[in-house]
Amino acid sequence: AIQLTQSPLSLSASLGDRVTITCRASQDIRGGLGWYQQKPGKAPKLLIYDASSLQSGVSSRFRGSGFGTDFTLTISSLQPEDVASYYCQQFTDYPLTFGGGTNVEIK
C-alpha cells in the first residue's frame, strides 16, 4: 500500500500567517492526491483534488501543489475558521490511503 507521510503533525500560527502542510508519498502517485479539512464531530470536507484543483465552493485561501511524491497544501492567510485537522489522500492506487493528519491551531 502507498504510505502518505504528513508533516508537521501539528502547528500553531497567528491569524493572517501563511501556513504550509506537506504530504510525501512512498511511491509516485502522479497527480492523484486530495486534501481534506475536518473539524471536530464533522465529516471531512474536500478542499483540493487532483493535487491542485480547488473544489467548488472552497475559499481561494487554500492552494494545493505538487506532483509525483511531494505535495503541499498552503493556506495563504490563516483565519479562525481554518482551525481543523487536515488530511491528504491518494486515489492513484488501491488500497486508497490517507495521511496521518495535521492539526492546525491559532497561536
Place this chain on the structure above:
Amino acid sequence: QVQLQQWGAGLLKPSETLSLTCAVYGGSFSGYYWSWIRQSPGKGLEWIGNIDHGGSTNYNPSLESRVTISVDTSKNQFSLKLNAVTAADTAVYYCADQTRGDAFDIWGQGTRVTVS
C-alpha cells in the same frame, strides 16, 4: 445537490455483524464509486472499500476477509457489512462518493459504532 444519508446500528457485541446503509439523495445515482471509510477514536482515516454502479468492488486488504459492500440501484443505496467485529472496529463510519472518480467529494454525516 447530492447528499448522502447513512444509518445503522451503533452498538454491537463482539463477533456480531456491523451493517450500515447509505442513501443518495438529490441527484443522479451515477457517480463513479461509492466508498466506506472509518475513523477510530483519536486516529486517522481508513478506507474500507468501494463499489461502482455495476457492482464491482475493491476492498482494503486489511479488512477484505470480513467486508462486503453491495449496491441497490433501484433504491439509490449502497451498504456495508463487516463480520465478526471486535473492539478494534469501534469507530465513526462514513459513506462517501467519488463523483468524478477521484477524491471523495461528498460525505455522509457519519455513524458512530461501538463494539462492547
